[in-house]
Amino acid sequence: xxxxxxxxxxxxxxxxxxxxxxxxxxxxxxxxxxxxxxxxxxxxxxxxxxxxxxxxxxxxxxxxxxxxxxxxxxxxxxxxxxxxxxxxxxxxxxxxxxxxxxxxxxxxxxxxxxxxxxxxxxxxxxx
Amino acid sequence: xxxxxxxxxxxxxxxxxxxxxxxxxxxxxxxxxxxxxxxxxxxxxxxxxxxxxxxxxxxxxxxxxxxxxxxxxxxxxxxxxxxxxxxxxxxxxxxxxxxxxxxxxxxxxxxxxxxxxxxxxxxxxxxxxxxxxxxxxxxxxxxxxxxxxxxxxxxxxxxxxxxxxxxxxxxxxxxxxxxxxxxxxxxxxxxxxxxxxxxxxxxxxxxxxxxxxxxxxxxxxxxxxxxxxxxxxxxxxxxxxxxxxxxxxxxxxxxxxxxxxxxxxxxxxxxxxxxxxxxxxxxxxxxxxxxxxxxxxxxxxxxxxxxxxxxxxxxxxxxxxxxxxxxxxxxxxxxxxxxxxxxxxxxxxxxxxxxxxxxxxxxxxxxxxxxxxxxxxxxxxxxxxxxxxxxxxxxxxxxxxxxxxxxxxxxxxxxxxxxxxxxxxxxxxxxxxxxxxxxxxxxxxxxxxxxxxxxxxxxxxxxxxxxxxxxxxxxxxxxxxxxxxxxxxxxxxxxxxxxxxxxxxxxxxxxxxxxxxxxxxxxxxxxxxxxxxxxxxxxxxxxxxxxxxxxxxxxxxxxxxxxxxxxxxxxxxxxxxxxxxxxxxxxxxxxxxxxxxxxxxxxxxxxxxxxxxxxxxxxxxxxxxxxxxxxxxxxxxxxxxxxxxxxxxxxxxxxxxxxxxxxxxxxxxxxxxxxxxxxxxxxxxxxxxxxxxxxxxxxxxxxxxxxxxxxxxxxxxxxxxxxxxxxxxxxxxxxxxxxxxxxxxxxxxxxxxxxxxxxxxxxxxxxxxxxxxxxxxxxxxxxxxxxxxxxxxxxxxxxxxxxxxxxxxxxxxxxxxxxxxxxxxxxxxxxxx
Numbered sequence: 001x002x003x004x005x006x007x008x009x010x011x012x013x014x015x016x017x018x019x020x021x022x023x024x025x026x027x028x029x030x031x032x033x034x035x036x037x038x039x040x041x042x043x044x045x046x047x048x049x050x051x052x053x054x055x056x057x058x059x060x061x062x063x064x065x066x067x068x069x070x071x072x073x074x075x076x077x078x079x080x081x082x083x084x085x086x087x088x089x090x091x092x093x094x095x096x097x098x099x100x101x102x103x104x105x106x107x108x109x110x111x112x113x114x115x116x117x118x119x120x121x122x123x124x125x126x127x
Numbered sequence: 128x129x130x131x132x133x134x135x136x137x138x139x140x141x142x143x144x145x146x147x148x149x150x151x152x153x154x155x156x157x158x159x160x161x162x163x164x165x166x167x168x169x170x171x172x173x174x175x176x177x178x179x180x181x182x183x184x185x186x187x188x189x190x191x192x193x194x195x196x197x198x199x200x201x202x203x204x205x206x207x208x209x210x211x212x213x214x215x216x217x218x219x220x221x222x223x224x225x226x227x228x229x230x231x232x233x234x235x236x237x238x239x240x241x242x243x244x245x246x247x248x249x250x251x252x253x254x255x256x257x258x259x260x261x262x263x264x265x266x267x268x269x270x271x272x273x274x275x276x277x278x279x280x281x282x283x284x285x286x287x288x289x290x291x292x293x294x295x296x297x298x299x300x301x302x303x304x305x306x307x308x309x310x311x312x313x314x315x316x317x318x319x320x321x322x323x324x325x326x327x328x329x330x331x332x333x334x335x336x337x338x339x340x341x342x343x344x345x346x347x348x349x350x351x352x353x354x355x356x357x358x359x360x361x362x363x364x365x366x367x368x369x370x371x372x373x374x375x376x377x378x379x380x381x382x383x384x385x386x387x388x389x390x391x392x393x394x395x396x397x398x399x400x401x402x403x404x405x406x407x408x409x410x411x412x413x414x415x416x417x418x419x420x421x422x423x424x425x426x427x428x429x430x431x432x433x434x435x436x437x438x439x440x441x442x443x444x445x446x447x448x449x450x451x452x453x454x455x456x457x458x459x460x461x462x463x464x465x466x467x468x469x470x471x472x473x474x475x476x477x478x479x480x481x482x483x484x485x486x487x488x489x490x491x492x493x494x495x496x497x498x499x500x501x502x503x504x505x506x507x508x509x510x511x512x513x514x515x516x517x518x519x520x521x522x523x524x525x526x527x528x529x530x531x532x533x534x535x536x537x538x539x540x541x542x543x544x545x546x547x548x549x550x551x552x553x554x555x556x557x558x559x560x561x562x563x564x565x566x567x568x569x570x571x572x573x574x575x576x577x578x579x580x581x582x583x584x585x586x587x588x589x590x591x592x593x594x595x596x597x598x599x600x601x602x603x604x605x606x607x608x609x610x611x612x613x614x615x616x617x618x619x620x621x622x623x624x625x626x627x628x629x630x631x632x633x634x635x636x637x638x639x640x641x642x643x644x645x646x647x648x649x650x651x652x653x654x655x656x657x658x659x660x661x662x663x664x665x666x667x668x669x670x671x672x673x674x675x676x677x678x679x680x681x682x683x684x685x686x687x688x689x690x691x692x693x694x695x696x697x698x699x700x701x702x703x704x705x706x707x708x709x710x711x712x713x714x715x716x717x718x719x720x721x722x723x724x725x726x727x728x729x730x731x732x733x734x735x736x737x738x739x740x741x742x743x744x745x746x747x748x749x750x751x752x753x754x755x756x757x758x759x760x761x762x763x764x765x766x767x768x769x770x771x772x773x774x775x776x777x778x779x780x781x782x783x784x785x786x787x788x789x790x791x792x793x794x795x796x797x798x799x800x801x802x803x804x805x806x807x808x809x810x811x812x813x814x815x816x817x818x819x820x821x822x823x824x825x826x827x828x829x830x831x832x833x834x835x836x837x838x839x840x841x842x843x844x845x846x847x848x849x850x851x852x853x854x855x856x857x858x859x860x861x862x863x864x865x866x867x868x869x870x871x872x873x874x875x876x877x878x879x880x881x882x883x884x885x886x887x888x889x890x891x892x893x894x895x896x897x898x899x900x901x902x903x904x905x906x907x908x909x910x911x912x913x914x915x916x917x918x919x920x921x922x923x924x925x926x927x928x929x930x931x932x933x934x935x936x937x938x939x940x941x942x943x944x945x946x947x948x949x950x951x952x953x954x955x956x957x958x959x960x
Contacts, residue, residue, distance in 0.1 A: 034672025
C-alpha cells in the first residue's frame, strides 16, 4: 500500500542537497499513534504514525519555542470537528498542526512539515 | 473619533469607585468625553484585596483594568497628577502638573485617607498607615528589620493589616483596639470573644480597651504608652484606625461638607453645586460615610443614571459583609445588633471549634432580621438573601444556624429566591439576570458569567451563590453538570474511571473507541493513562504513547532534552555502599548530582539512550524507580526520629520507609508527597505534604491535604493519637477516595478545597466510614500494593522495551548531537535556551 499525505508547506531545502524521497526507517520503528525521530540528510525529523486512521506525518523535530529537539517525543492527537492532527511539545505543551505546521496554541510559531510515503513496509521522507 | 463637541466629564480620583464610574458611564453612553485625574502613580487597583500584595500578588495582578483599556475606551487618564484647585465659576480644574481642564460635569471620587489619631510622637520613624501600594512597599521594607510590631485598630482594615504583618514574617504581631471588642461595627461581644480565640491561635496578640497616649522613642518608635499606665515595646506600628474622607479639595472650592468631614451630597449624589457630584468614600450620603466598595459602586451608578437622564437615587445601602480574616470567616448581615424587645435572638456558640452564630428574628418568628457568623459563614449568602427578600423562615428557625437535623437543607434554597433578588451587589446583578444568562446565552461557568454579566467581579463574595445558581438553573433545565476532561470526552475523570472499571477496559484505544471521539490529545491521554494505571496497575510501558513524555521515558525531561534519574531512597535513608554506587554511576555517565527537597539524589543530564544502562547498574545495586517522573507517590520524607534524636518519640524513619514502600508506584491524579516526623518539632515538615504523620506521646497524629508549591497550604488534622495500623488504614481509604474522585492534575489540597463539606466531610468518610466504602477501598488499595513492580526493572530486563530508549530510530547508537553542556562548579550544566 502506498500512502501519500499532502502535508507540505516548505520543500525540505537541506543545505547543499536537493530534496528527494529518502528512506527513513521501517514502519514498525514508529510506535502506533505516537512519534519517533530519525536522522536524515543532516536533519532531525519527527515522524508520526496515526495508525487509528492510517495516516503518516513528518515535521522537523525542533520545537521553535525553545529550540528543543523534542517534538517526536510529544503526545499526538487531534483538534476540533475536522480532527486536525497535532502534536504537543513535551516541554511546554505548545501544540502544532501536523498538516500546516501552524502553532495551534495561538502563538506565532511554525514548524516545517515534510511529505511522507509508505512503500512495502518502509517509510520515505521527501527531504 | 473626534471628541471635541462632546460634553466633558472630569473625574477626580482614579480609585476603585472612580474607575467603576468610568466603566459604567462608557458602557451606558458614548456621548461624553471622560478625563480622569489620579493622585497615585498607577491606574486604579483592587484595594479590597490589598493584603494579597504580601501574599504573592503583584501590583499588576491587583490592577482593575487591562493595559490599554483607557486608550481603547478613549478615556483620558492623567495619573500621578492630582487636581489642586477647582474653579467653579470658570468650570475648570487645575492639576499639579499645570493642566487646566474645563468641565461640563465634575465627579469627585477622591476617596479617603487613613485616619491618623492626634497622638504625640505619631510622626516617628516606624509608624505607617495601611492604605496604598506605596504604603505597603514602605511597610515591607521596614518590616525586614522589625521584631515587635503592632496594628492600631481592631476593625476590619486593622485585622487585614495584621494579616499582612504575619505574611511579612513578623511573629505574633499585636492588634490594639480602643473599644472593648474587635470589629465593633460588625460583631457583638460574644462574637468578638470567639474571633479573638481563633486569631490568637493563628499568632495574633489582641489588646482591647487600650487608649494610646503617646508613641515613645527617639527618632524611631520604641514603645506605645497607654492611658491605663501600661506600655508596649514596639519597633513598628501600622495605623488602621478608620478612614477620613478626602474632602480638602471640595472645602477649598467652597462646597458644603459635613461637620465631621465628607462632601455633602443629595440623593442624586449632587453637591451644592449642581455641576459637581461626589461618590465613594469622600461623599457624605444619606447621613454617613460608606467605607465599603459596594455602596461606592452604587453611587457611581446613580451618577451615571443622572447623566443619562435616568432617575436612580441613593438612599442608603445594606452594609452586610462577609470576609475571611486570616482564614477565619466573619460575616455580619442585616440588622446584626437588634435585640429584645424588638426581636428574638438565637445564638449558637461552639467554643471548641471556634464557631459563633447569631440570628435575629421577628418576635413572631416569621422573618429574619439579621445576624452574625464567626468561624463558619457558609450560610451567609442565603441568610442575607432571606433578610433582603423577606423570605419566610422554616418552622424551626434554629435550623438556619444549626443545620437541619433531618437531612435536607434548612430554609430556602437559592432557586427559591425571587427573580429580583440582588445576587451581586457590587455589580447590581439579579438572580433573574444570572438565570437568563444560563438559559438563553448558554453560560455554564463562573468565568463565563463574569464576562457575560460582571457578577462576581467585584468583591467576589457572591461567587459561591453564582455557582449554585448556574448549577441550579442547569439542573432545572434538565441538564446534568459535568466537568468533562477535554473535547474528546463528554465525561468527567470520575465518570470515565467508573466506566473503565465497570467494563474492565485496559487500553486507551478502547476507551477512545467506546466513549471518545477524534484522536485524543495531550490532556485526555495522560488522564486516561493515569486512570488505567490506578485501576489495573499494569506497567505503563505497555502503552507508552499515551503517557506524558516523562512517563513515556520513565525519567524527567530537562532543559536541553536530556533526562534526570531519581532512584527511590525510602524515607531518605541510604547506606554508604549505595551512596558510592550513585557516585560511580554519575561519574561514569557524566551526570550532574543534586540532593532533592524530598531527601533523595537526582542525577541530571542523561541521554535518553543511556537510561536503560544507567538503570541496569542502579537496579543491580538494589535501587528501584523513584517515580519522580510520574503522577504518583514521590517521597515520604522523615526526620531521624527516636533512633538517634534525643527528642524523638517514635521511630519516624522506619515508619516513613514502611509507608513509602506501601504506596510506591501507585498512580494518582497528581503527584503525592508524604512526611513522618518523630515529634512535635516537625523536622520532616510533614504538614506541608499530601499526608503528614507526626508522633505524639500516645501514637501518631495524621494530617492530610497539604502542599508546598505556588500556593502553599498546611495539611489539616484528620485523626489524633492513632496507632500505626490505623494510620495505614486511614491512608488507604484517603488515598483511594482521592484517586477515585479527583479531577486530573488536582493535588489533594485543591481536591479538598473543592469538596462540599470540606474537612468535616472528609473526616466522616475516612474515619467514620460514612459512605460505607472503607473496607472496599482498603481491599482495593491492597490489590494495588500487591501488584507493585518496579517499572525500570521490567524495562531493563526486556530487550524490546529497552529498544524504545533511543533518540534516532534509524541510528540507535547515535546520541542527539544538539545536546551540549556548560560547566559550573566542576559539574555539567544544561545550555541556556
